Amino acid sequence: MDPVVLTVAFALGYLMYRLGLPPLVGFLVAGLCLSGVGYTSTPMLEAASDVGVTLLLFTIGLKLRIRNLVKPEVWAGASLHMALTVAIMGGALFGLGYSGLRFFLAMDMRTALLLAFALSFSSTVFAVKILDEQGRMDSLNGRTAIGVLVIQDILAVIYLTAATGKVPSVMAIGVIALLPVVRKAFLLMMDRIGHGELMVLFGLFAALIAGAHIFDLVRLKPDLGALILGMLMAPHPRAKEMANALMSIKDVLLVGFFLDIGLRGVPGAAGFAAVGILVALLPLKMALYFLVFTRFRLKARTSFMTMANLSNYSEFGLIVCSLAASVGRLDPRWLVVMAIALSVSFILASPLNTYSDQLFDRLAYMLKRCETCERHPEEAPYERKSADIVVIGMGRTGVGAYDWFRAKYGEVVLGIDYDKETVAGHEMQGRSIVQADVTDLDFWRRLPTPDGRVKLVVLALNNFESTLSAIQRFKQFGYKGTLAAVARYDDEVERLKEAGADVALNVFAEAGAGLAAHAVGHLGLPEQGPA
Numbered sequence: 001m002d003p004v005v006l007t008v009a010f011a012l013g014y015l016m017y018r019l020g021l022p023p024l025v026g027f028l029v030a031g032l033c034l035s036g037v038g039y040t041s042t043p044m045l046e047a048a049s050d051v052g053v054t055l056l057l058f059t060i061g062l063k064l065r066i067r068n069l070v071k072p073e074v075w076a077g078a079s080l081h082m083a084l085t086v087a088i089m090g091g092a093l094f095g096l097g098y099s100g101l102r103f104f105l106a107m108d109m110r111t112a113l114l115l116a117f118a119l120s121f122s123s124t125v126f127a128v129k130i131l132d133e134q135g136r137m138d139s140l141n142g143r144t145a146i147g148v149l150v151i152q153d154i155l156a157v158i159y160l161t162a163a164t165g166k167v168p169s170v171m172a173i174g175v176i177a178l179l180p181v182v183r184k185a186f187l188l189m190m191d192r193i194g195h196g197e198l199m200v201l202f203g204l205f206a207a208l209i210a211g212a213h214i215f216d217l218v219r220l221k222p223d224l225g226a227l228i229l230g231m232l233m234a235p236h237p238r239a240k241e242m243a244n245a246l247m248s249i250k251d252v253l254l255v256g257f258f259l260d261i262g263l264r265g266v267p268g269a270a271g272f273a274a275v276g277i278l279v280a281l282l283p284l285k286m287a288l289y290f291l292v293f294t295r296f297r298l299k300a301r302t303s304f305m306t307m308a309n310l311s312n313y314s315e316f317g318l319i320v321c322s323l324a325a326s327v328g329r330l331d332p333r334w335l336v337v338m339a340i341a342l343s344v345s346f347i348l349a350s351p352l353n354t355y356s357d358q359l360f361d362r363l364a365y366m367l368k369r370c371e372t373c374e375r376h377p378e379e380a381p382y383e384r385k386s387a388d389i390v391v392i393g394m395g396r397t398g399v400g401a402y403d404w405f406r407a408k409y410g411e412v413v414l415g416i417d418y419d420k421e422t423v424a425g426h427e428m429q430g431r432s433i434v435q436a437d438v439t440d441l442d443f444w445r446r447l448p449t450p451d452g453r454v455k456l457v458v459l460a461l462n463n464f465e466s467t468l469s470a471i472q473r474f475k476q477f478g479y480k481g482t483l484a485a486v487a488r489y490d491d492e493v494e495r496l497k498e499a500g501a502d503v504a505l506n507v508f509a510e511a512g513a514g515l516a517a518h519a520v521g522h523l524g525l526p527e528q529g530p531a
Contacts, residue, residue, distance in 0.1 A: 488508065
């Protein structure tokens with residue numbers, strides 16, 4: 001990669017990080033700036049972008065439960081939103097044909113509907129990056145957003161197949177038929193590859209060869225192959241470990257994706273006017289998302305957070321426009337306009353997602369009027385339970401803390417987790433636990449502390465930003481007991497203490513101390529103080 005491109009990307013990514021925005025905004029701005037001074041995309045950058053997107057879809061598949069796709073708010077919500085967006089935006093774009101604006105002159109209804117279809121997609125890459133950074137991938141709003149994006153991807157594949165007339169090979173039937181056999185073989189292999197470089201290499205093989213390349217050979221969409229392979233491997237207990245092992249490679253390659261988007265070129269004055277109009281239509285798309293999700297009984301807050309995750313245009317829209325231009329259905333100048341509109345939508349959506357909690361709090365009174373009377377099953381009010389100790393986040397660290405407290409003090413501990421299956425599993429093992437989302441303001445209003453009985457709260461969340469936000473919420477709602485939290489890095493420990501945590505520990509350092517204590521106990525050595 002050109003050292004200038006790499007330097008500018010790092011510098012602007014770091015600047016955005018220091019400003020509290022996702023680094024991807026800096027990468028997009030870097031691409032736009034470099035494009036303005038004559039730089040263009042390169043085959044190497046495009047290859048890195050393609051591999052990054054393929055790995056992204058594979059890791060999505062590793063975390064995706066197929067049953068999430070058949071939920072009404074996902075498949076019906078995605079389909080209804082696309083239909084409404086195409087109809088309303090298509091009508092608006094067709095009307096602009098009479099405005100005298102250069103890019104919209106002589107726009108017929110067919111072209112307007114094609115553009116509206118391209119604009120109806122939201123970015124999978126952006127949403128997954130944001131959800132990963134916020135630790136909300138497994139929350140209801142995260143699962144809903146990812147499910148909607150997968151449905152959109154499937155609809156895009158159907159369109160691309162129909163528009164190109166590129167019929168899948170007869171061999172595609174054999175590939176599809178062999179998937180159950182491949183699944184069984186790959187799940188067996190997952191038990192035999194250890195935890196090191198073989199796991200990473202096997203993940204790359206599954207995504208790029210068994211998934212993308214094989215699907216491409218039989219004229220099926222390569223990215224779809226990677227997604228399907230990931231979904232087939234998702235039931236394995238080590239699927240999440242594989243996704244984490246591939247994370248750094250995926251993140252580095254996705255820098256190429258965002259740079260490539262920015263390097264698509266800069267339009268003239270008329271093109272920028274068209275970009276402005278497309279960006280101005282984005283709030284309409286967002287409002288339709290919010291309206292549709294609330295109709296499927298999601299709370300206003302969940303609908304708003306999901307809407308924020310999807311509040312952008314998509315790389316799939318560029319692909320649709322590129323295909324349409326190649327067969328003469330669209331003026332090629334629209335490709336640059338769409339690329340700039342996509343970049344601007346990412347830049348605007350980043351702070352929206354960063355400050356979505358605060359923004360919703362300010363608009364809650366108005367937005368809650370859109371809620372339905374009946375509540376989504378996963379958002380039914382939970383039963384208040386009294387406890388002396390509350391553990392928030394019932395992963396391995398949280399469960400370890402819960403079991404230690406219960407063994408030492410008895411049934412005075414309450415666990416809280418947002419994942420329905422996690423809660424059900426702990427209930428079967430006899431743990432006192434409720435399902436709730438710590439990122440939801442309603443959680444804090446219903447927190448079981450009205451009698452001041454809770455003396456200790458342990459925050460064992462996987463995401464640092466969520467932990468930091470939870471500490472701030474506890475302080476905001478006047479909690480007077482002890483707050484304990486865990487972090488992965490020493491600098492995060494200091495930030496948690498500054499935010500108000502009474503006890504903040506590095507989870508890896510404490511694992512070493514715990515191991516030493518168990519070893520000494522096994523030897524039967526007496527405890528000794530310092531000499």
